[in-house]
Amino acid sequence: MVNPNRLRRRGWFRGWLGAVLVQPASRLGLGLIMIFILGAIAHPILFATIWPSHIYDPRAGFDIEVMHPAPMSWRHPLGTDAFGKDALSMLLAGTPPSLIAAVAAAVSAALVALAMASVVASYRRVGRVLNVITDGALFVPIPAVMLILGADPRADRLTPLFFGLAFGVLTGASSGALVLRSQALPLMKAEYIDAARVAGASRRQIIFRHLVPALLPLAGVYAVLGAGGAIVTQGFLAWLAYTAAKSDWGTLIYWALTTQLFAGGLQWNIIIAAGLAISLLTLGFFLLASGLRRAAETPPVSLRE
Amino acid sequence: MTGFLLRRLLSGLFGLVVFASIMFFVSDWLVPGDFASIFGSGAAEMREALGLNRPVWVRWWEWMGQLATGSLGTSFTGEPVINSVMSVLPWSVALFALAITVGIAIGIPVGRRAGFRDRPLSPTLLAAATASSVFPPWLALLIINLALTVVGFEFYDRLRRLDEIMWDTPPFPNTVLWLLVGGVLLAGLLLVAVARASRLGRKPWLVRGCWLLIPAAIVGTWATLGILPRMVDLLGFISLPVLALGIAAAGEVIMVVAAAMVGSSTAPYTQAARAKGLSTAMIRRRHAGRATLLPALSRLAAGLPYALGGLVIIESAFSGGIGVFNPLGARSFDFVGLSSIIFFQGFQQRDTPIAIGALVAIGLLALIVRLIVDVVHVALDPRVEAESGVG
Numbered sequence: 204m205v206n207p208n209r210l211r212r213r214g215w216f217r218g219w220l221g222a223v224l225v226q227p228a229s230r231l232g233l234g235l236i237m238i239f240i241l242g243a244i245a246h247p248i249l250f251a252t253i254w255p256s257h258i259y260d261p262r263a264g265f266d267i268e269v270m271h272p273a274p275m276s277w278r279h280p281l282g283t284d285a286f287g288k289d290a291l292s293m294l295l296a297g298t299p300p301s302l303i304a305a306v307a308a309a310v311s312a313a314l315v316a317l318a319m320a321s322v323v324a325s326y327r328r329v330g331r332v333l334n335v336i337t338d339g340a341l342f343v344p345i346p347a348v349m350l351i352l353g354a355d356p357r358a359d360r361l362t363p364l365f366f367g368l369a370f371g372v373l374t375g376a377s378s379g380a381l382v383l384r385s386q387a388l389p390l391m392k393a394e395y396i397d398a399a400r401v402a403g404a405s406r407r408q409i410i411f412r413h414l415v416p417a418l419l420p421l422a423g424v425y426a427v428l429g430a431g432g433a434i435v436t437q438g439f440l441a442w443l444a445y446t447a448a449k450s451d452w453g454t455l456i457y458w459a460l461t462t463q464l465f466a467g468g469l470q471w472n473i474i475i476a477a478g479l480a481i482s483l484l485t486l487g488f489f490l491l492a493s494g495l496r497r498a499a500e501t502p503p504v505s506l507r508e
Numbered sequence: 509m510t511g512f513l514l515r516r517l518l519s520g521l522f523g524l525v526v527f528a529s530i531m532f533f534v535s536d537w538l539v540p541g542d543f544a545s546i547f548g549s550g551a552a553e554m555r556e557a558l559g560l561n562r563p564v565w566v567r568w569w570e571w572m573g574q575l576a577t578g579s580l581g582t583s584f585t586g587e588p589v590i591n592s593v594m595s596v597l598p599w600s601v602a603l604f605a606l607a608i609t610v611g612i613a614i615g616i617p618v619g620r621r622a623g624f625r626d627r628p629l630s631p632t633l634l635a636a637a638t639a640s641s642v643f644p645p646w647l648a649l650l651i652i653n654l655a656l657t658v659v660g661f662e663f664y665d666r667l668r669r670l671d672e673i674m675w676d677t678p679p680f681p682n683t684v685l686w687l688l689v690g691g692v693l694l695a696g697l698l699l700v701a702v703a704r705a706s707r708l709g710r711k712p713w714l715v716r717g718c719w720l721l722i723p724a725a726i727v728g729t730w731a732t733l734g735i736l737p738r739m740v741d742l743l744g745f746i747s748l749p750v751l752a753l754g755i756a757a758a759g760e761v762i763m764v765v766a767a768a769m770v771g772s773s774t775a776p777y778t779q780a781a782r783a784k785g786l787s788t789a790m791i792r793r794r795h796a797g798r799a800t801l802l803p804a805l806s807r808l809a810a811g812l813p814y815a816l817g818g819l820v821i822i823e824s825a826f827s828g829g830i831g832v833f834n835p836l837g838a839r840s841f842d843f844v845g846l847s848s849i850i851f852f853q854g855f856q857q858r859d860t861p862i863a864i865g866a867l868v869a870i871g872l873l874a875l876i877v878r879l880i881v882d883v884v885h886v887a888l889d890p891r892v893e894a895e896s897g898v899g
Contacts, residue, residue, distance in 0.1 A: 334519075342527070348531065382810050385806075435643060496767060
């Protein structure tokens with residue numbers, strides 16, 4: 204027998220998803236993100252089928268048939284760098300680290316922001332301590348904190364997963380918790396929460412049955428914003444050569460700039476491609492966040508009914 | 509108002525100290541080597557001399573004592589951190605203040621216009637989203653190369669090495685820089701005064717005249733003090749980092765203001781204003797614009813960590829040629845701000861007190877910005893002050 208509560212929840216989710224997908228900004232954002240996901244999937248497939256690894260390997264490939272750095276051509280759609288590596292292959296190889304960091308940041312930002320806001324709204328004493336942490340975290344630039352966390356470049360601590368998780372925790376504990384707690388505090392004074400209390404619901408039940416579902420859409424907004432911020436910051440630290448991933452987009456720009464004397468000038472094909480990749484993927488997440496926010500501010504059809 | 513601001517200031521300071529303390533312990537726990545390890549075989553003696561072999565909580569307690577006296581601790585080189593911070597603070601303040609001013613000056617009117625039309629994918633909003641998501645070092649590189657093309661290498665080179673060429677004689681550059689910051693703050697206060705006068709609707713021609721008088725007054729003050737040529741050079745030097753950070757800030761402000769304006773074009777008060785025969789521009793500015801100012805302010809305050817992150821990244825992109833590593837190499841600026849201290853003195857030389865001290869200094873800068881936002885918030889909506897105990 205189908206659980207009616209589950210059906211209702213599924214209906215709510217579908218309504219909300221519909222409200223998100225109705226937003227043109229969300230659709231464009233999702234489209235941009237999908238292009239990068241497809242790129243990440245395509246890279247190993249291209250290797251297995253049409254790209255010989257001795258030419259297209261992003262770390263050690265070299266094409267002996269052309270002069271390097273080579274301009275754009277059918278053989279090398281984005282050209283090659285000064286060391287003969289294919290720019291498109293390097294760009295595609297740099298996609299998974301960014302996506303991993305983005306997803307890890309989104310998940311951890313949402314979880315931390317939700318947890319902190321729920322505790323602040325439900326447990327006043329612990330909440331005061333968390334408020335202090337949020338107030339402090341708001342005043343600190345996250346890229347600088349990330350640098351201190353990954354302090355020793357030789358330790359290779361800033362893997363995409365560690366980076367994303369740490370960035371998400373910081374984003375969730377600062378702006379995410381700030382906005383979510385401002386939503387959670389009035390919610391706890393709502394009549395239906397009072398009714399649940401009178402009916403004998405425990406604090407935990409109120410948090411998981413009423414508070415968290417109401418905060419989820421907004422948490423989604425801050426999760427996606429965190430993902431966008433993580434991509435830019437990861438690119439920045441890679442640009443300073445401080446990340447563990449050696450094939451991400453920021454590192455491509457770093458090498459294109461530091462080897463310009465060897466290459467006989469700036470390698471714009473790599474700089475523009477990698478810079479655009481970081482900017483477009485970030486734009487995708489920001490547009491998705493914009494659509495999510497609009498959807499969060501408009502009640503889904505199922506709730507309006 | 510005073511009590512409210514004092515409460516906010518104290519809670520902000522407390523939060524900042526707590527967070528800096530967490531960073532103190534975390535960095536001690538995570539960083540495998542320390543400042544003494546740079547000295548190789550003499551590391552043990554150096555560790556003993558600097559007291560690095562004492563337990564971390566003892567060093568933290570000592571650091572807290574130094575923080576309480578306002579010195580921000582002592583660097584491992586023996587220099588008070590406050591001296592290093594104060595030598596570069598004006599540059600960070602000037603960059604942040606000017607870029608935020610540019611961002612707000614462009615962002616609010618453009619955001620209002622874009623939000624009032626309520627087209628989610630209008631070219632303006634797409635441009636704003638692109639500006640706020642562009643990779644900052646990449647933007648810096650594009651701006652630098654554009655400047656090189658437009659003004660030529662000689663002029664650009666003179667501009668980027670301003671400190672070597674222009675600043676070897678008194679008045680001390682920081683004094684002049686503080687005057688620049690003071691000028692921007694004065695301009696801000698005058699703008700608020702003009703805005704209040706315009707709200708009252710008294711003599712609009714006088715109000716418009718005031719807008720022109722503000723820059724004239726600032727330039728006149730500089731000329732009277734005899735520092736006008738230096739200020740022009742300074743503005744030329746700082747213009748490229750300000751442009752880069754200003755573009756990102758403007759994009760963010762446009763998106764925030766436009767998001768707050770959503771639905772205002774069909775709101776009952778807009779329809780009432782239309783029925784009265786008011787023009788669209790008047791409705792947008794005087795009715796919808798003001799009604800959506802509060803949510804926009806709240807969202808901007810929540811976006812403070814992103815703005816600080818932008819400041820740190822742009823400063824780093826423009827700081828090179830001072831004996832520190834920067835991938836932009838010969839093209840980069842000599843812009844040395846607080847992030848340079850964190851990255852290159854604090855991080856590369858593993859001088860933790862200086863890194864944490866600079867973080868606290870950036871935090872104080874952010875705290876001041878937050879207090880300014882609070883003042884504006886309370887001035888616009890006195891209920892905020894009454895409800896401040898809630899959250």
